[in-house]
Each structure stands twice: as C-alpha cells, then as structure tokens.
Amino acid sequence: DAMVIQNPRYQVTQFGKPVTLSCSQTLNHNVMYWYQQKSSQAPKLLFHYYDKDFNNEADTPDNFQSRRPNTSFCFLDIRSPGLGDAAMYLCATSRDSGPLSNEQFFGPGTRLTVL
Amino acid sequence: GNSVTQMEGPVTLSEEAFLTINCTYTATGYPSLFWYVQYPGEGLQLLLKATKADDKGSNKGFEATYRKETTSFHLEKGSVQVSDSAVYFCALRKAYSGAGSYQLTFGKGTKLSVIP
Numbered sequence: 001d002a003m004v005i006q007n008p009r010y011q012v013t014q015f016g017k018p019v020t021l022s023c024s025q026t027l028n029h030n031v032m033y034w035y036q037q038k039s040s041q042a043p044k045l046l047f048h049y050y051d052k053d054f055n056n057e058a059d060t061p062d063n064f065q066s067r068r069p070n071t072s073f074c075f076l077d078i079r080s081p082g083l084g085d086a087a088m089y090l091c092a093t094s095r096d097s098g099p100l101s102n103e104q105f106f107g108p109g110t111r112l113t114v115l
Numbered sequence: 116g117n118s119v120t121q122m123e124g125p126v127t128l129s130e131e132a133f134l135t136i137n138c139t140y141t142a143t144g145y146p147s148l149f150w151y152v153q154y155p156g157e158g159l160q161l162l163l164k165a166t167k168a169d170d171k172g173s174n175k176g177f178e179a180t181y182r183k184e185t186t187s188f189h190l191e192k193g194s195v196q197v198s199d200s201a202v203y204f205c206a207l208r209k210a211y212s213g214a215g216s217y218q219l220t221f222g223k224g225t226k227l228s229v230i231p
Contacts, residue, residue, distance in 0.1 A: 004158070031217055042119075042204060042221035043159070050217070057218075090158055094217065104219060106151075106158035 003027070004107035006091050012113045013081050021076040021110045023091030032074040033104065034066060035090040043090055049074060078112075086114045117142045121205045121222035128195055128229050136190040136225045138179075138205035146207040148172075148181050148188040149219070153202045162190075162203070195229045202226045 004025045013019040023032065030051050035043035047056045049068045063085070065077040078085055088111050092104040122137040140146065147166045151159040163172030168183035177192045188205060205222040 006158075033217070040224070042223050043219075044221075045218050048217055055217075092159075103149075103161050103164065106160065108156075108158040 004091055004093055004105050006089075006107040006110050008110060009108060010111050010113070012115060013078075014115050015083065016080045019078050019081055019112065021078075021089050021091075021112070023074045023076070023107055024072050025091075025093045025105075025107075026072070027093055027095070027105060028071060029093035029095045029105070030071065031094045032068060033092040033094075034064075034074070034076050035092065037088040037090055037109070039087075046076070081112070081114045083114050086112055088112075117146070117207060117209055117220045119205050119207055119220055119222035121203075121225050123223075123225070124202075125226040125228060128227070130197055130229055130231050131194045132229075134190070134192040134195045134199075134227070136203055136205075136227070138188045138190065138222060140186050140188065140205075140207050142186075142207055142209055142220075144209070145183070146209050148179070149206045149208070150177070150179055150188070150190050151204045151206060151221075153204065153224070155201070159204065195227070197229045197231055200227055200229045 007022045033048040034046045037043040046060045063079050068074045088109045090109045091107040094104045118141045120139050149164045150162040152162045153159050163174040165172040165181035171180045179188050179190045202224045204224045206219045208219050
C-alpha cells in the first residue's frame with residue numbers, strides 16, 4: 001500500500017544532543033510537510049518542501065532544519081533539542097499544489113522525548 | 116490571519132448517541148475545510164472535506180456541511196460506536212492563490228470517548 005512512513009516511532013535524546021527524524025513516502029507526492037504536535041494541542045506546521053523548494057514558517061525556530069535528498073525522503077534535524085521540543089512530530093505529503101489537491105496524507109508520527 | 120475554533124473536549128457519549136462537534140473558522144475568501152481523525156498512537160487521517168460553500172462532506176456515517184454564512188463546519192454522526200473514540204481536528208486550507216497556499220490551519224482537537 002502507498003503510504004507515509006516515519007522512523008523511529010519513538011525517539012529519546014538528551015538535552016542539547018542533535019537528533020534526526022526520518023520520513024519516507026511511496027505516494028510519489030511532490031509536497032512534504034513537517035508538523036510539531038505538543039500534548040493536547042493542534043499540529044503546528046514547521047516547514048514544507050515543494051519538490052526541492054524549501055519553505056520555512058516564519059515562527060519556526062532556527063534549531064529546526066530539514067533536508068530532502070530526493071522525492072521519497074525528508075528529514076527533520078533538531079540541532080540542540082531543549083525540553084520544550086518534546087512533542088510528536090508528524091510528516092505529511094500532498095500531491096502538487098493546485099487548487100484541487102487539498103488532501104494531506106499523514107504518517108504515524110515520531111514521539112520525541114528529551115531528557 | 117486564519118484560525119479554527121472547535122468545541123472544548125473531552126466529549127463522552129454512550130454508544131448509539133448522536134454526536135455534534137462544533138467548528139467555526141476565520142478566513143478570507145473561500146477556504147477548503149476538513150475534518151481529520153487521530154486514533155490513539157496514530158497519525159492523522161482525513162475523515163471528510165468540503166471545498167466550497169454548501170458542500171457536504173461525508174464518510175463512515177460522519178457528515179459536515181460548509182456554511183459560509185455562519186463560517187461553520189460542524190461534524191455530526193447519528194449513532195456513534197466505541198470504535199469512533201479518537202481525537203477529531205477541524206482544519207482549513209486557505210483559498211488557493213498560488214505559492215504558499217499549502218498550509219493547513221488546525222483547531223485544537225476534540226477528544227471523543229464512546230462508552231458501551
């Protein structure tokens with residue numbers, strides 16, 4: 001089945017220790033998104049890629065970076081995680097950006113714990 | 116800017132009860148509206164959507180109608196089941212205007228628990 005895969009599902013890191021979360025997709029969608037979802041809150045968009053074109057949200061901290069080496073993979077790098085970065089990180093994809101392409105497909109998420 | 120407001124949870128219902136989860140939005144133009152569902156430990160799944168005023172989205176017994184006059188997109192189901200227990204998010208995507216229009220704006224989510 002075509003899908004969005006996130007690895008690992010659970011990630012534990014130490015305060016200040018860089019961590020990378022991974023997302024892959026078999027949908028061949030050209031748009032990929034990273035969201036941060038804190039407990040009992042709505043997902044918040046961090047950034048998205050349209051093909052190789054990176055689009056950062058204005059309020060996304062510099063501590064968060066992303067890479068997209070090819071269509072299928074996208075990575076979220078947290079350079080120096082703080083306790084406030086503990087959250088669920090959701091990857092999503094969508095097909096093109098036209099007005100009829102509304103649906104985003106989400107992965108299961110990676111729950112990040114910062115010790 | 117765009118915003119979505121949903122009713123506060125949690126909501127607890129008995130099986131076969133009627134469900135309404137209110138959602139209102141603030142946006143210019145004609146955004147597209149969505150309901151996503153998140154089951155425990157999983158990512159978000161699209162439940163239903165509506166792209167223009169008076170459209171009704173429906174799926175799995177759930178319905179929501181895009182009401183431009185009241186800027187609302189309330190989710191309803193006539194008879195809930197235990198398996199409907201999840202968190203429900205209302206979301207909007209602003210009217211298409213080219214680059215930068217991909218973003219979904221989510222409400223805070225409403226947790227639904229259905230008891231036998």
